[in-house]
Amino acid sequence: MTPVTRWPAEAIWEAVAPLLPGFTVEVLPQVDSTSSELMRRLRAGQIEPTLLVAEQQTAGRGRMGRGWQSQIGDSLTFSLSLPLAPADWSGLSLAVGVSVVESLHPELQLKWPNDVWLQGRKLGGILIETAGAAGAQRHAVIGIGINIATPAVDAAQALSTVPASLRELMPGIDAPAALLRLAEPLVRTVQAFEQQGFAPFQSRFARHDLLLGRPLTLSTGVAGIGRGVDARGALQVMTDDGLQAITSAEVSVRPVLG
Numbered sequence: 001m002t003p004v005t006r007w008p009a010e011a012i013w014e015a016v017a018p019l020l021p022g023f024t025v026e027v028l029p030q031v032d033s034t035s036s037e038l039m040r041r042l043r044a045g046q047i048e049p050t051l052l053v054a055e056q057q058t059a060g061r062g063r064m065g066r067g068w069q070s071q072i073g074d075s076l077t078f079s080l081s082l083p084l085a086p087a088d089w090s091g092l093s094l095a096v097g098v099s100v101v102e103s104l105h106p107e108l109q110l111k112w113p114n115d116v117w118l119q120g121r122k123l124g125g126i127l128i129e130t131a132g133a134a135g136a137q138r139h140a141v142i143g144i145g146i147n148i149a150t151p152a153v154d155a156a157q158a159l160s161t162v163p164a165s166l167r168e169l170m171p172g173i174d175a176p177a178a179l180l181r182l183a184e185p186l187v188r189t190v191q192a193f194e195q196q197g198f199a200p201f202q203s204r205f206a207r208h209d210l211l212l213g214r215p216l217t218l219s220t221g222v223a224g225i226g227r228g229v230d231a232r233g234a235l236q237v238m239t240d241d242g243l244q245a246i247t248s249a250e251v252s253v254r255p256v257l258g
């Protein structure tokens, strides 16, 4: 099987290789999950920094054990693995979200911790995993899924809410063009995060913060108003009992939209 689409692998390699020695770009027509594949490779000792794109994922994974559905041709699914040793890992997924929205379109919003939303619907997601034994060099696998076009009617009808797609904002865009916009800034973001942590991204996150000033409910039952994120990326919620900082990515947040 060979890829059916033309991907800008060479242009991405030329932009990223000077930042990440040993970097490779690979496109697979099909894989279970780009993140699962890169995690398997890391566990097998293949540690070269790699950007892996799949035209189709057969077992895409989302956060909190959920799946990630994507239609061939209608979505961008890729993962980046690279060595990473920040002093503090808090806020990495938020910084990646900032990079994604800034690279794609200023109207995109971020729903803490790192969902990409457009006009009240989810457009993309980010899944970050790490590999590496204690004391050894650690590696991050950053998986990103972006809906490029709205799925065909049959597939869309199977979903309770039709997800948003990038073409609603950028009519001519396709997955290769979106990847070209995302790749180099993503690597620069992760390297800046490694050096400086989340603090420099705090105000940039605020510009896209879907939950800022909105009523919201956490999966723990806590309800309040979103008050932005702090310098380590914790979600601040003003509740009846005062300001609470939510750090656990296991908490799911429901904005009360309207």
Ligand code: BTN
Pocket: 032, 033, 034, 035, 036, 057, 059, 060, 061, 062, 063, 064, 066, 068, 076, 077, 078, 079, 115, 124, 125, 126, 127, 143, 144, 145, 146
């Ligand atoms: C989420 O919103 O729950 C995160 C979704 C992350 C999906 C991407 S698609 C590329 C990479 N491979 C996966 O299996 N998942 C991530």
